[in-house]
Amino acid sequence: MQLRILCILTIIGLSGCHDNTTKEKPAPTQVGVVTLKSQPFTYSSDLTGRTTATLTSTVLPQVGGIIQRRLFKEGDEVKAGQALYQIDPSTYKAAYDQAAAALQSAKALVIADCQKARRYAILVKEQGVSQQDADDATATCGEDKASVAEKIAALEADKINLDWTRVTAPISGRIGISTVTPGALVTANQTTALTTITALDSMYVDLTRSSVDLLELRKRALAKNSDTLDVTLTLEDGSVYPQKGKLELTEVSVDEATGSVTLRAVFPNPQHVLLPGMFVHASVDEGVIENAILAPQQAIIRDPKGNATAMVVDANNKVVVRKVITSTTSGDDYLISSGLQAGDRVIVEGTSKVNAGQVVKPVETQLGATTPAATQGAS
Template identity: 50%
Template sequence: MAPLRRTRLAVALLCSVFGAAALTGCGQEGEGSGQAQQQAQGPVEVGVYQVKTAPVTLTTELPGRTSAYLVSEVRPQVGGIIEKRLFDEGSEVKAGQVLYQIDPATYEAELESAKANLARAQANVESARLKAQRYKELVKINAVSKQDYDDADATLKQTAADVAAYQAAVKTAQINLNYTKVTSPIAGRIGKSTVTPGALVTANQTNSLVTVQQLDPMYVDVTQSSVDLLRLKRELASGKLNRASADDEAKVRLKLEDGSDYGVEGTLTFSDVSVDESTGAVTLRAVFPNPQQLLLPGMYVRAAIEEGVRPDGILVPQQGITRDTTGQAVAYVIADGKVAVRKVKTNRAIGNQWLIDSGLKDGDQLIIEGIQKVKPGAAVKGVEASPQQNTESEANAAQ
């Protein structure tokens, strides 16, 4: 029985060995057929974007506040009681329009008194002139002394000076009387009055009676980092960036507090000459037409300022730029029918595209669809990306 049992065990072991070998052979045959099938299918198709250079206008968006183009705080130049207020609060007023009437009685009396003094001085001049003429003839025949003639001549000159002084007094009195009509120095929208009829005001008082603001055009003051300002100047000096307009006036677009676009374009007119030590920023000022007076002083806005034009700019769809494990921006391109990896440097996002500083060149085929299906070195076939993708790319490049 023992020999028979050993024989059966040996046969079972041999069957197991041959069975495993058979299974291994089948697996290798299946794997070989899969590779052959993949080779038969050909290179993987991926969507590509044809990289091309074109002029790109660069803008920077900065926060800012609006302010009135002209502001006038109206104060009285003479004292007195306010008799009338001659405007509606919040209305438009013209330059020179009368806003308040101060009681003129005192100033009218001063003007009449100055005129009377002038008339008396003028009469004295006439009398002194005639006396001086007579003495001039008499002194020739020694009928009067030369001293008497000199006194008469001095009196004439003194009365003439009195006339000049009283003429100035009349003019001053007339000016003070005119100042009883408080007028607007500028045209614009008038605010809330701080006084009512019956109030006592004084000349050149600290508190203004009312404020008038010219709202068309409007100023927009924004702040820009001094670091960005230096970078912009270097790029313009090196030729990497060209000025957007020949007249050196950068165009500015505006977004309002609610996120809507202000439909009128403005121009950059002023850059401060010093940097704020607390913020490290420089103040820029733009001027915007405001015919509908949609902009009001103190509004928060965001201004998109044209930095310049990059003549050979490269814009590519954002989905064509990925990051490797180190965080480096990379792009997959087709080179000699295979996938190649390029390290790229991005400048900024413009819409749904990246502005490329380096790593890509005109004519490159950038893979933007099917990146997840390929690896570096794999054979691929590039086909034009979907029409929607190309349309968006071209639209952003035009902007």
């Protein structure tokens, strides 16, 4: 009897021990998520280039001679037509005076010979002179008139040469360093410029971009008409140029050596801050993606080959791994080309603690305000 009671107690004790060792189901792992939303996104390209003057002119002499005076101060602003140099005009003045005297002589001959021709025309009717003499007088009058026209043209040519002894500015702008001084001999056919004038009120910025990038933009239908594209300039010291420019043209051919295309933007330059030859960075607004998906960079996981994936929490709070394609960065976000859509909850905290298919406890995380920004992918 005692043995039977002992066995019953032993069985009850074993049953109690079994109940105490039963494990409870673990709680889901908590992860931080961000719910993606579609939003307008301005696609912009970061390019480099150099400034070029919209208008420049080299000053060359049209006639030869000795420079008598320089009539400008180097570095000053000059106006079109302003006198810059005075070449010794004495020989050209003498030629002009000689041509003027020859013209007066020719005009005097016209008066005398044409009066004679008129008299002979009357006398020939009265048989006072022969018809031949009348014809010769008329011909001489005509030759004299032609000689006057020739002398007028010669006088005009000498006047032009005389005027060219005063070298004037062909355009308005800032004048550079003079290559000659008073006393220097210049010639009409020389290739060395006396000085250079550069218009600075507006400035070109020539940029280069890869042809591959241009094709990608056209696939996205973002490459708009050139006169609608705004350009923002960053100078060599890192400061942002206050005036915005417009993209004026895109080169029609690709450089075979570099595989790039040249773009030209024009900027107003009222304060003459921009000078030709400056190295600059430019941000070109290519267009707006109306329903862009931006995902935080910390939500994107890359394997050793660079392939991108993201962990998404589905409607059942299970982790799903998605393959994604990113096109460029925007601040702390990636612009997503495919793989994610609006409403997806991507894991941004705790990705190392969970695996695909695992049930998790998602908690919405604020990473800061996400605002559309210009891309920096094209360069």
